[in-house]
Amino acid sequence: MNHTGIIRTVTITGLTAALGLATVVPAWAGPLSTPPAAIPAPGPVTTVADLDGDGEIETVTAQLTGDNDQVISATVHGTFTSIHVGADSAFPLEAPRVTDLNGDGRAELIVAQSIGANTTFFTALHYDGRNLGQVVDDNDKPLSIAEGGGVAAHLGYQCAPLEGGGRTIETVAAEADDLSAPADRITYSGSRTVYTLRDGALTIQNTLPITRRPVTDPVLGTDAGTCAQTGS
Numbered sequence: 008m009n010h011t012g013i014i015r016t017v018t019i020t021g022l023t024a025a026l027g028l029a030t031v032v033p034a035w036a037g038p039l040s041t042p043p044a045a046i047p048a049p050g051p052v053t054t055v056a057d058l059d060g061d062g063e064i065e066t067v068t069a070q071l072t073g074d075n076d077q078v079i080s081a082t083v084h085g086t087f088t089s090i091h092v093g094a095d096s097a098f099p100l101e102a103p104r105v106t107d108l109n110g111d112g113r114a115e116l117i118v119a120q121s122i123g124a125n126t127t128f129f130t131a132l133h134y135d136g137r138n139l140g141q142v143v144d145d146n147d148k149p150l151s152i153a154e155g156g157g158v159a160a161h162l163g164y165q166c167a168p169l170e171g172g173g174r175t176i177e178t179v180a181a182e183a184d185d186l187s188a189p190a191d192r193i194t195y196s197g198s199r200t201v202y203t204l205r206d207g208a209l210t211i212q213n214t215l216p217i218t219r220r221p222v223t224d225p226v227l228g229t230d231a232g233t234c235a236q237t238g239s
């Protein structure tokens with residue numbers, strides 16, 4: 008006998024009557040119904056990564072701490088490290104993407120900071136052996152990578168094997184040349200930049216101009232999955 012079910016039914020019915028929710032509750036009752044638009048989760052959210060490349064995974068935690076601010080933390084060999092970076096507190100926090108941007112076995116974390124209708128902006132974190140820090144670009148500024156762009160732009164990143172071992176990181180940033188063209192004729196212009204990462208700093212190896220290329224052109228191709236940390 009399952010008395011709990013009976014009691015629940017009675018309780019919900021009572022609550023429904025009391026709050027006048029009779030038309031709302033049935034929509035919730037089905038197993039396939041979805042809750043209303045999510046309120047930003049208080050977190051934390053976690054993932055696992057091998058930050059120091061020793062083959063043991065660490066738990067990485069992200070927690071919203073305030074308006075557009077999150078703290079990313081981990082404990083490596085008993086030593087706690089954390090860093091505050093931007094967040095988009097209008098959306099539920101997502102766990103960092105676990106990547107290995109240079110193929111050295113130590114994880115870098117790709118963290119969403121700003122989420123737009125079509126474009127998400129990420130920064131990257133690396134572990135220097137003691138602390139988490141932000142990966143900096145060739146101007147010594149914290150890296151910002153855009154992904155998405157909708158029809159108006161083509162933005163993304165991927166990794167590629169580097170001759171002699173390791174990986175390069177490639178970013179694509181291109182804009183539509185003429186949005187009034189038929190959808191299948193829209194071309195994009197911009198650049199594809201190839202970087203190497205060492206000690207948390209990117210160095211440009213090559214910049215390929217992209218000139219009026221269709222979206223199917225490999226020069227515009229990006230596959231973020233190619234940056235995944237092997238074995239994580």
Ligand SMILES: [Ca+2]
Nearest residue numbers: 057059061063
């Ligand atoms: Ca480890």
Ligand SMILES: [Ca+2]
Nearest residue numbers: 107109111113
């Ligand atoms: Ca790495």
